Amino acid sequence: MQIRHKIAGGDFTRAGNVASAVKKILQQLNIDHKQSKRIVIALYEGEVNVVAHAYSGVVDVDIDSEKVRITISDKGPGIKDIEQAMEEGFSTATPQVREMGFGAGMGLSNMKRNSDFMEIRSVPGEGTLVELINYIRPDAS
Amino acid sequence: MQAKSQKRDFHHALRVDNSLCTGCTHCMTACPTKAIRIRNGKASIIANRCVDCGECYKVCPVSAIEVEQDDLRMIFDYPVRVILIPSLLIGQFPRKIMASGIYNALKEIGFTHVFEVENTVDMVIEAGRQIMLESKERPMISPFCPAIVRLIQVKYPSLVEHIMKVNPPIDMSAMYYREKLRMSGIPAENIGLFYATPCAAKIAAVKSPVGEIKSALDGVINMDFLYNRILSFLQRKYTGTTPPETDDLLSSRGIVWSLTRGEAVHHTGRALAIDGIRNVNEFLENIENEKLDKIDFLELRACDESCAGGILMCGNRFLTVERLKYRAEEYRNREDDKERKVKDGYLNINEHGFLGNIDPRPIGRLDEDITQALKKMERKRRMMCYLPGFDCGACGAPDCQTLADDIVTGNAQISHCIFMQQQMTKQNLLSQGQAVKITEEIWGSDRLEKNCSKIGAQHENI
Numbered sequence: 001m002q003i004r005h006k007i008a009g010g011d012f013t014r015a016g017n018v019a020s021a022v023k024k025i026l027q028q029l030n031i032d033h034k035q036s037k038r039i040v041i042a043l044y045e046g047e048v049n050v051v052a053h054a055y056s057g058v059v060d061v062d063i064d065s066e067k068v069r070i071t072i073s074d075k076g077p078g079i080k081d082i083e084q085a086m087e088e089g090f091s092t093a094t095p096q097v098r099e100m101g102f103g104a105g106m107g108l109s110n111m112k113r114n115s116d117f118m119e120i121r122s123v124p125g126e127g128t129l130v131e132l133i134n135y136i137r138p139d140a141s
Numbered sequence: 142m143q144a145k146s147q148k149r150d151f152h153h154a155l156r157v158d159n160s161l162c163t164g165c166t167h168c169m170t171a172c173p174t175k176a177i178r179i180r181n182g183k184a185s186i187i188a189n190r191c192v193d194c195g196e197c198y199k200v201c202p203v204s205a206i207e208v209e210q211d212d213l214r215m216i217f218d219y220p221v222r223v224i225l226i227p228s229l230l231i232g233q234f235p236r237k238i239m240a241s242g243i244y245n246a247l248k249e250i251g252f253t254h255v256f257e258v259e260n261t262v263d264m265v266i267e268a269g270r271q272i273m274l275e276s277k278e279r280p281m282i283s284p285f286c287p288a289i290v291r292l293i294q295v296k297y298p299s300l301v302e303h304i305m306k307v308n309p310p311i312d313m314s315a316m317y318y319r320e321k322l323r324m325s326g327i328p329a330e331n332i333g334l335f336y337a338t339p340c341a342a343k344i345a346a347v348k349s350p351v352g353e354i355k356s357a358l359d360g361v362i363n364m365d366f367l368y369n370r371i372l373s374f375l376q377r378k379y380t381g382t383t384p385p386e387t388d389d390l391l392s393s394r395g396i397v398w399s400l401t402r403g404e405a406v407h408h409t410g411r412a413l414a415i416d417g418i419r420n421v422n423e424f425l426e427n428i429e430n431e432k433l434d435k436i437d438f439l440e441l442r443a444c445d446e447s448c449a450g451g452i453l454m455c456g457n458r459f460l461t462v463e464r465l466k467y468r469a470e471e472y473r474n475r476e477d478d479k480e481r482k483v484k485d486g487y488l489n490i491n492e493h494g495f496l497g498n499i500d501p502r503p504i505g506r507l508d509e510d511i512t513q514a515l516k517k518m519e520r521k522r523r524m525m526c527y528l529p530g531f532d533c534g535a536c537g538a539p540d541c542q543t544l545a546d547d548i549v550t551g552n553a554q555i556s557h558c559i560f561m562q563q564q565m566t567k568q569n570l571l572s573q574g575q576a577v578k579i580t581e582e583i584w585g586s587d588r589l590e591k592n593c594s595k596i597g598a599q600h601e602n603i
Binding site: 001016019020023025027028029030031033034036037040041044063064065136 | 298509512514518
């Protein structure tokens with residue numbers, strides 16, 4: 001099953017709406033709530049990244065009976081050094097963004113922690129694509 | 142995996158009185174867990190979705206939602222009859238009516254002992270602080286409001302682990318007082334403990350406790366019933382009563398415990414208090430996404446103004462809050478207010494202070510099997526392209542999405558939607574007669590007839 005959502009850059013009031021919508025669907029699909037929580041947290045962090053750094057983005061969620069695959073692609077400044085960006089605490093967020101409680105430099109590492117597979121591809125000046133995969137294990141707890 | 146043995150059915154204290162229900166949909170729209178549908182012209186409650194919050198009771202224009210209650214006569218099965226009253230009971234009456242007068246009225250009604258529920262609050266505070274020190278789980282969510290505990294079980298299963306496993310004051314007080322009476326030489330079987338409840342959720346919690354094996358109480362008396370009885374005794378100005386046995390172990394902290402912020406003020410760090418089930422829902426939604434972190438403690442209450450706004454409370458909730466705060470102020474000026482007056486002995490925190498496991502009970506699954514659930518979800522999403530999307534409720538479900546869920550899980554049909562009916566009759570898939578029959582199945586066979594006793598109609602209320 002495929003679900004697609006758009007994200008508007010800069011609109012912090014709506015950051016989290018995609019994660020909430022996906023969470024409702026995961027709950028209805030009877031996906032273990034611990035795994036579902038990891039998916040929702042990873043997606044939420046990805047959503048905030050697009051809002052905070054990019055101009056616009058698209059989330060694609062692909063669910064089958066084995067896994068949930070999420071791709072978040074954006075049009076934006078891109079990431080110059082992905083390895084550095086993955087470090088906890090590394091942040092390029094503006095002071096304004098930090099003042100709102102975002103941009104602590106934990107986003108990408110938190111996404112990594114809450115997914116079973118994560119890959120980032122980025123072209124500086126064009127945009128970023130993050131792919132996340134979480135496997136569904138119905139009796140995991 | 143958690144033990145399945147504890148997964149008993151919820152006991153519910155709210156019921157629809159079919160003789161009064163007019164099938165008006167107010168409750169269906171108000172229900173925060175979408176637990177109500179209209180069938181045969183009457184509201185019907187889906188048991189595993191209901192959390193006994195009482196929102197349906199609050200909005201029902203014809204008082205057709207009834208709250209279960211134990212028969213007062215049953216108290217006389219016990220020679221020693223204890224009524225455990227929350228401080229709210231006294232808070233409902235004007236200040237000129239003294240607590241002692243209310244105690245005397247309770248004696249007249251038939252109780253031999255009166256014990257205020259919040260007498261053990263200082264022990265609950267201690268147990269709570271102990272958990273906050275020992276547990277790394279944040280935020281910790283108060284277990285005090287049973288409707289909220291159930292809401293978390295059904296709607297926010299991933300947050301169940303955040304519920305602080307501390308026994309609420311009512312259980313602590315029941316255990317304390319029973320032990321105290323037993324130690325004074327009264328045989329256990331002679332002691333009956335009853336709770337004056339401000340809401341339906343507490344009744345349900347007593348009848349099927351969460352995180353406990355057995356309730357510490359023998360019965361529940363509804364606050365509105367007691368309020369009326371007390372008032373009629375006070376009206377008669379009967380003075381010959383010998384007061385019942387009481388213990389004054391209350392602290393200022395106990396008196397305001399059931400009000401908003403009553404618990405939150407006792408926790409260090411970031412402790413928030415949120416009342417009103419809609420506010421709580423919104424907040425938990427954000428907590429579940431980890432959108433709000435670094436919060437230490439959450440006091441969540443289903444009713445506006447917390448328990449002062451309970452559905453069985455009779456006084457104006459704002460005045461009740463005012464009186465309780467005034468009473469707390471009086472107690473605060475007492476010299477011994479700072480110390481905990483209920484001593485270990487009858488009750489021991491380590492033994493009695495903590496709750497057992499609380500299981501998640503998620504609702505809304507389309508199917509247990511993921512492959513089937515995915516198929517149903519796809520079907521639902523296709524169907525939503527056709528349903529009108531303005532949530533009129535004419536299908537007997539609260540909104541289009543819920544109707545779609547009901548259809549894919551086999552609990553409704555697409556022709557229940559009046560818009561789809563129009564489409565189907567236009568395409569000759571449904572006859573006029575069939576459409577009328579469907580409407581009558583949902584709204585009752587006489588629903589299309591003239592009825593002048595409706596609210597606002599010519600012979601309203603006759």
